[in-house]
Amino acid sequence: MPKDLYELGEVPPLGHVPARMHAFTIRRERYGEPRDAFAHEIVPVPELRPGHVLIWTMSAGINYNNIWAAKGHPADVIAAREKAGETEDYHVGGSDGAGVVWAVGEGVSGVEVGDHVIIAPGQWDETADDIRMGGDPIASKTMRVWGYENNHGSFGQFTLARDVQLHRKPADLPWDVAGGFLVSAATSYRQLFGWEPNVVRPGDPVLIWGGAGGLGTSAIQLASMVGGKPVAVVSTEEKAKVCRELGAVGTILRTEFDHWGRVPDEGDIQAYSEWMRGVRSFGKRFWAELGERRAPRIVFEHTGADTLPTSLYLCDNSGMVVICGATSGFQADVDLRFLWMRLKRLQGSHFASPAQCRMVIDLVESGRLDPCVTRVVGFHEIGEAHQLLRDNRQPPGNMAALVNAAPGQTGL
Numbered sequence: 001m002p003k004d005l006y007e008l009g010e011v012p013p014l015g016h017v018p019a020r021m022h023a024f025t026i027r028r029e030r031y032g033e034p035r036d037a038f039a040h041e042i043v044p045v046p047e048l049r050p051g052h053v054l055i056w057t058m059s060a061g062i063n064y065n066n067i068w069a070a071k072g073h074p075a076d077v078i079a080a081r082e083k084a085g086e087t088e089d090y091h092v093g094g095s096d097g098a099g100v101v102w103a104v105g106e107g108v109s110g111v112e113v114g115d116h117v118i119i120a121p122g123q124w125d126e127t128a129d130d131i132r133m134g135g136d137p138i139a140s141k142t143m144r145v146w147g148y149e150n151n152h153g154s155f156g157q158f159t160l161a162r163d164v165q166l167h168r169k170p171a172d173l174p175w176d177v178a179g180g181f182l183v184s185a186a187t188s189y190r191q192l193f194g195w196e197p198n199v200v201r202p203g204d205p206v207l208i209w210g211g212a213g214g215l216g217t218s219a220i221q222l223a224s225m226v227g228g229k230p231v232a233v234v235s236t237e238e239k240a241k242v243c244r245e246l247g248a249v250g251t252i253l254r255t256e257f258d259h260w261g262r263v264p265d266e267g268d269i270q271a272y273s274e275w276m277r278g279v280r281s282f283g284k285r286f287w288a289e290l291g292e293r294r295a296p297r298i299v300f301e302h303t304g305a306d307t308l309p310t311s312l313y314l315c316d317n318s319g320m321v322v323i324c325g326a327t328s329g330f331q332a333d334v335d336l337r338f339l340w341m342r343l344k345r346l347q348g349s350h351f352a353s354p355a356q357c358r359m360v361i362d363l364v365e366s367g368r369l370d371p372c373v374t375r376v377v378g379f380h381e382i383g384e385a386h387q388l389l390r391d392n393r394q395p396p397g398n399m400a401a402l403v404n405a406a407p408g409q410t411g412l
């Protein structure tokens with residue numbers, strides 16, 4: 001007998017959509033640290049819309065964007081949606097996930113009820129003028145990050161996504177892995193191979209910040225795969241070992257340097273000279289780890305304010321600093337002399353195209369790319385998992401949370 005609410009893992013009749021669901025939510029009055037901001041609630045199942053697909057969520061990835069959602073900074077995502085006319089006063093996050101197609105809306109193509117899918121977070125309107133004129137969908141004015149800029153992400157028992165977001169889940173890939181790697185791996189792929197002519201080629205030195213994180217573990221493998229020479233920056237020797245096992249030719253402990261953060265005013269000669277000594281000392285360590293006196297052709301950035309000045313200084317002439325985030329802060333210093341006189345490129349990069357997502361999933365399915373999902377938590381631990389990430393106490397690689405799936409489960 002169909003019900004209006006099912007327990008986690010309790011399978012409804014295929015295609016039956018209950019009225020309510022379990023979800024981990026954020027509300028404005030709880031904004032703050034993730035362990036306090038997230039709460040388990042019963043909320044309405046999202047309403048199916050044209051061009052959208054309702055998915056029974058099996059697993060969800062833990063990403064930094066819902067730390068920002070929990071803090072209400074740098075954007076109040078609930079207020080932004082209310083300003084746009086939406087009425088829900090809560091946020092169901094989750095920008096990485098996998099599940100079973102449960103219902104399809106009008107105009108949907110390419111997926112059917114019962115399909116097992118991995119969900120990409122890039123969501124846009126394919127009828128938008130800038131896309132129809134040949135523009136990059138990620139740069140579209142309609143582009144939104146599913147589970148962050150809009151509601152109903154993977155931290156709900158059911159989630160709502162557009163059909164363009166969905167990719168076939170490899171049959172043998174467990175749900176807990178399938179829901180936890182695509183954001184980091186596809187973002188890394190685009191950073192390293194999506195910005196011609198600055199793409200990793202055989203022999204290229206590559207500097208990778210946060211080498212043991214979800215982005216870094218993917219970047220090390222992808223750079224190595226094409227003959228690049230990745231050198232990873234980490235905070236502990238334990239993390240350094242992980243990076244070397246994944247293919248890094250060298251590792252640097254950032255805790256051995258102290259020049260991080262905003263650049264001193266060059267009018268303060270002593271402070272600026274000390275900062276420059278720190279940068280050059282770091283550069284010499286990069287040479288030592290690489291085994292030759294060459295600058296990085298590509299600097300893989302996502303830490304932001306603490307590291308960007310060093311990245312831009314060290315980057316090779318006509319090389320590229322490519323950045324997809326700013327976990328240490330958004331206000332970063334750029335010395336324009338290094339940028340224009342050495343023909344360097346500072347490139348923003350945001351997630352990935354559907355084709356790039358498919359390439360990454362194929363690499364995982366073939367065994368060439370380890371998704372590095374190293375910790376799987378229960379649904380009730382979603383808040384604490386984000387707190388681990390916020391405090392930089394997470395294990396190497398990616399984390400995922402079970403929603404409706406059991407550990408190691410591959411099918412329905």
